[in-house]
Amino acid sequence: MENVWDYPRPPALVPCERRVRIELGGTTIADSTAALRVLETSHPPTIYVPLADVVDGVLRPAAGRSFCEWKGSAHYYDVLVGEEIRERAAWGYAEPVARYADLRDHACFYPSRMDACFLDEERVLSQEGDFYGGWITADQQGPFKGGPGTLGW
Numbered sequence: 001m002e003n004v005w006d007y008p009r010p011p012a013l014v015p016c017e018r019r020v021r022i023e024l025g026g027t028t029i030a031d032s033t034a035a036l037r038v039l040e041t042s043h044p045p046t047i048y049v050p051l052a053d054v055v056d057g058v059l060r061p062a063a064g065r066s067f068c069e070w071k072g073s074a075h076y077y078d079v080l081v082g083e084e085i086r087e088r089a090a091w092g093y094a095e096p097v098a099r100y101a102d103l104r105d106h107a108c109f110y111p112s113r114m115d116a117c118f119l120d121e122e123r124v125l126s127q128e129g130d131f132y133g134g135w136i137t138a139d140q141q142g143p144f145k146g147g148p149g150t151l152g153w
Helices: 098-103
Strands: 012-015 020-024 027-032 036-039 046-050 059-068 072-081 084-092 106-109 116-119
Touching: 012 098, 020 046, 027 046, 027 072, 036 098, 059 084
Parallel strands: none
Antiparallel strands: 012 036, 020 027, 020 116, 036 046, 046 106, 059 072, 072 084, 084 106
């Protein structure tokens, strides 16, 4: 069992030891055994998939940016499959700070905005709220930041 309160600050960047699959519109849009996990105190892990493991054409640059005090400036993607469009449903770091350089050429998807996200055969739950995008599995223990009243954690 992983307790998210044991995760470090600044966050750790580690290989994901589980297969990652993401589905939208009845299609598997990402399938990877080379993803990375970001582990940060009070957050379920965020999963970054190599762009090479994302189906060509499903990511379209979207408006807006955000800033992470650890990783740098993030850009967003709309995710498209056929007539399905999920706005700002993934993000990445084109120029992450040196400590997180391995995140370059990766995308992280909000599980709440996809039809389904899996680690091996386990369907993940979404981190509460609409900003962080953590992937919750049965082997994680909270409480998790993201819901009402947790901004100051």
